[in-house]
Amino acid sequence: MEADNALPYFFGDIGCWAERTEVHKAASLGQSVLLQQLIQGGASVNMVAVDSITPLHEACLRGQTLCVQLLLAAGAQVDARNVDGSTPLCDACSAGSVECVKLLLQHGAKANPALTSRTASPLHEACMGGNSACVELLIGMGACLEAYDLYYGTPLHVACANEHTECVKVLLNAGAKVNATRLHQTPLHHAAKSMRVELIQVLVEFGANLHARDQHEKKPVDYTTAGSPPADYLKFHETNPMSLQQLSRLAVRRELGTTALKVIGQLDIPKIMISYLCYQ
The missing domain is CATH 1.25.40.20 (Ankyrin repeat-containing domain)
Known part of the structure; x- marks a missing residue:
């Protein structure tokens, strides 16, 4: 029955x-x-x-x-x-x-079903597969950007671990926390392990903590190969202050808040302005 x-x-x-x-x-x-x-x-x-x-x-x-x-x-x-x-x-x-x-x-x-010990959220699943269009739909319906899975961490952790740069951009533009941690690992730790320069650059532009240490006391740069472009990029930014453009972008994001950034992303605003606020 x-x-x-x-x-x-x-x-x-x-x-x-x-x-x-x-x-x-x-x-x-x-x-x-x-x-x-x-x-x-x-x-x-x-x-x-x-x-x-x-x-x-x-x-x-x-x-x-x-x-x-x-x-x-x-x-x-x-x-x-x-x-x-x-x-x-x-x-x-x-x-x-x-x-x-x-x-x-x-x-x-x-969009936010109750998580169990054995399942990830729809947003985690979309990020795992690199399905950025699905990520956008879910966020538009209020999917929790910081939904936490015991195994994977946040959706941003998942997107970085699976090297899906477009999903990372969508999440960060919507206000996902760039320095969220799982076992002290940040998304930047995952990006460093992947050796993907573009992915690392996006996270750093959004204020990723270059000095964060994971459960093994390792910084993101410690997961790169010495002398490689990712290692050189991280080392440079470890020892040099943020540019005025980066500082301005982060300040604007903090002032506007997550909700305002979501609204901006849905408006017909020239991409050059959005890139100043959010980074594309």
Whole structure:
């Protein structure tokens, strides 16, 4: 017996446990005509298979937009969680499916589902895959920039660890804390390990602490190769003060605050002005 869609979802409380159903298969493969026939024939869209995976999880994980639309229209639980605590929105963000993300958010999917010890937020998932368009959508819906995952840290940590510079820029422009820590590691520590000069430059421009030490008492520069461009860049900025442009940018950001910066980013302002305020 299916649970009332109006009730909050907990593990295993919708549909019945079963092996992977035909609805799951059709949703996964993008067989929208077959899926519609199954729905019209009375098949459950909230049947949970192994690991509490619903057809909506399957469709989102593979970016099957039309199937997602059909499932939601038929009453699929938009925030259903699988055994790891992931929602369909997490899966859509992981897949980088902008259209699926839009559909889920339009149907009330939570941009900030409660985190468990085994799951990351939708914003973490989008950053992990380097899906900057999804990151922008989530931030626009109020996704928490400082959502903390025990394993990964903040979304900015994730974006830096996976070398996704565009996601890093989107997060920082929206007001993410550049010096957030996990086990004393900052995003700059991750960037230094990757040896990506552009990534390091972006973080430093936003005021990353070059002298921060992690749990091993290492600074970011300690993770670079001596004589390499990343090492030279970090050493230079360790021993030289910030430029007037950098200091002005940081001061403006502090005065405006996160909310104002988000609004500025949505306005039709010449990029040269935005770059002064936020760095592009």
